[in-house]
Amino acid sequence: MIINKNITRLLRYRNSLKRMQELGFETVYSYNLGKETGVSPEQVRKDFSQFGIKGRKKGGYKINELLLTISDIFRKDEIQRVIVVGAGNIGNAILQYKGFEKYMIEIVAAFDINPVKYKKRQEIPVYPIEKLSAVVQELDVKTAIITVPERVAQEAANLIIAAGIKGILNFAPTILKSPPHVTISNICIGHELESLIYHSLYLEDESK
Amino acid sequence: MIINKNITRLLRYRNSLKRMQELGFETVYSYNLGKETGVSPEQVRKDFSQFGIKGRKKGGYKINELLLTISDIFRKDEIQRVIVVGAGNIGNAILQYKGFEKYMIEIVAAFDINPVKYKKRQEIPVYPIEKLSAVVQELDVKTAIITVPERVAQEAANLIIAAGIKGILNFAPTILKSPPHVTISNICIGHELESLIYHSLYLEDESK
């Protein structure tokens, strides 16, 4: 299953809208919001209409209503629990990151095969991988972040899918094989960098 | 400027091909490679043909030739230098990550406004932001990773673009305004997680 682009855009709209709200604005037009988020006004209106969001002709959209509706769409009334599989560099950075709270996301535990990394006393505990299934079921976790090395990524995915995980954010540069009810999103920092470098080489050649 | 999808796929092909090579395979068919990377065989052939890569009818593609050609496309004969702007959680994780070497990518320096973070003695130095322009010009850096907080991301972008950076990997959840000769790639871990959570909620509803 693939992530819809309009979902991603909705999250970007929310970001801009929050900023606008903080600046004291109450109303926004598709034109403004589009400009702010790098999207065409038509696209903004279409996205909104697709999610049943209504504006007022000539009057634009009320920012606070928009934010409430978007929150509603993402069910932001309850905290979503997430686990991290692999407590290496990226895994640890995610564990230390404080910014998820405002998204109503809570990293509840991490798992690793290396006993050196086990830490049950700190705020977010790091458990041996064997405990994964139990924790996932006990805390009813549906989402996981995989930050293990490439060669064990598929293995990790199989394990967490068996434990009942429905959404995986995968940092390994592998396409994970998974059943259709599991949604996977891939982030590969190395590939992103290489693409960027490729494009700058290419643009240089075209000298434009 | 936007990143082409076929570039990303090419990098995925390379990954799979390397693995296959390590396993002792010498030849691959579009069907195999497609299956391995989650891409249709037609897509594989089309991508290859677009980059001028030729196979042999009935004979498939030679893995080592493919790898050499892909390396060539990405100019992997010389090391590409990259800087990190913002030495917080994610920034530091990237500084510590050892996996870029095999991509011929070298993180040469990081920059921060917080003096506590300055470390000139370690392998990858962390400088005050004021030194950015000088370092970028001296080392002829074309690519940067932005890991600063959202509210200063645009400011950071302006600074590095002025210094001559052509490609930006942006971790802040903002669409950066930039001139057309600059390529920007956005990674927002928070949004990715929220999208995943949204999809798992939605799939649950559909109970499929």
Place this chain on the structure above:
DNA sequence: TAGATTGTTAATCGATTAACAATC
């Protein structure tokens, strides 16, 4: 040869953009 695979052209699909009536 017969069967399999490439390489390319045409068809399809989905997403974005343009156009414009509705209306405040």
Place this chain on the structure above:
DNA sequence: TAGATTGTTAATCGATTAACAATC
């Protein structure tokens, strides 16, 4: 009212997939 903005339908665009001739 006139001008501006929404909401939706139609047109366009690009990317993916299907089809199939070429050929090993």
